[in-house]
Amino acid sequence: MSNFKIVLVETSHPGNIGAVARAMKNMALTELRLVSPKLFPHADATARASGADDVLRDAKVYDTLAAAIADCQVVLGTSARDRTISWPVLTARQCAERWVGAADANIALVFGRESSGLANHELDLCHFLLRIPCNPDYSSLNLAAAVQVVCYELFVASGQKHPSGIGDVGEEPLASSEQMEGFYQHLLQTMADIGFLQPGGSVSIMRRLRRLFNRAQLDTKELDILRGILRFSQNHNLK
Numbered sequence: 034m035s036n037f038k039i040v041l042v043e044t045s046h047p048g049n050i051g052a053v054a055r056a057m058k059n060m061a062l063t064e065l066r067l068v069s070p071k072l073f074p075h076a077d078a079t080a081r082a083s084g085a086d087d088v089l090r091d092a093k094v095y096d097t098l099a100a101a102i103a104d105c106q107v108v109l110g111t112s113a114r115d116r117t118i119s120w121p122v123l124t125a126r127q128c129a130e131r132w133v134g135a136a137d138a139n140i141a142l143v144f145g146r147e148s149s150g151l152a153n154h155e156l157d158l159c160h161f162l163l164r165i166p167c168n169p170d171y172s173s174l175n176l177a178a179a180v181q182v183v184c185y186e187l188f189v190a191s192g193q194k195h196p197s198g199i200g201d202v203g204e205e206p207l208a209s210s211e212q213m214e215g216f217y218q219h220l221l222q223t224m225a226d227i228g229f230l231q232p233g234g235s236v237s238i239m240r241r242l243r244r245l246f247n248r249a250q251l252d253t254k255e256l257d258i259l260r261g262i263l264r265f266s267q268n269h270n271l272k
């Protein structure tokens with residue numbers, strides 16, 4: 034289970050960070066990543082972590098979500114509410130069934146701010162949205178409670194599965210978030226070079242393209258082929 038990384042974005046209350054560490058350790062998860070926490074380290078975090086201070090002590094702090102997930106091949110963003118743009122949504126159980134046992138991929142589970150969740154530009158970095166099914170009239174769980182449910186599903190699924198590799202995705206390793214970001218930059222530049230994009234008109238097209246490629250879960254070989262096509266299009270356009 035060490036390939037699962039719990040990522041908390043801009044958590045306001047240090048007590049929640051401690052409660053998350055505890056929830057993780059109960060379910061045999063250890064790797065906690067914090068993106069710009071408001072207050073950390075903090076006595077409230079240590080108090081709420083109880084016996085999970087090792088998870089807290091080893092937590093790594095990052096400036097941006099992109100940096101925190103750079104080495105992850107699968108990025109799952111959690112959300113309590115419907116979004117105006119529809120990312121593909123899976124339940125916590127579906128995520129656990131799909132990725133527990135995929136030991137050759139780093140999998141990030143990204144949790145949002147207590148006040149406002151994750152921003153759209155952060156969800157752009159995610160392959161799927163994970164939702165915990167609950168009362169539609171009161172759907173926002175406390176941050177640590179949400180982490181608890183997700184980690185519980187992973188723990189239950191890990192008891193039922195044997196390591197199996199990533200399944201139907203292919204023989205090559207999946208592309209990491211950092212590699213995908215390089216690809217998106219290249220794609221954006223190519224679309225500008227060939228005159229497909231008007232300057233400034235790229236946000237919603239890029240969001241849809243990201244959704245398409247993130248859903249496809251590209252492996253490194255597939256990414257190489259696509260980047261080769263982009264390079265040829267750019268060169269051809271210069272002639």
Ligand code: SAH
Nearest residue numbers: 111112113144145149150164165173174179
């Ligand atoms: N008020 C915020 C929700 C904050 S809850 C909003 O409107 O988005 C804090 C975090 O807990 C969320 O960002 C999400 O990561 C997680 N969370 C809470 N309820 C959830 C649910 N039903 N399904 C998945 N994640 C949930």
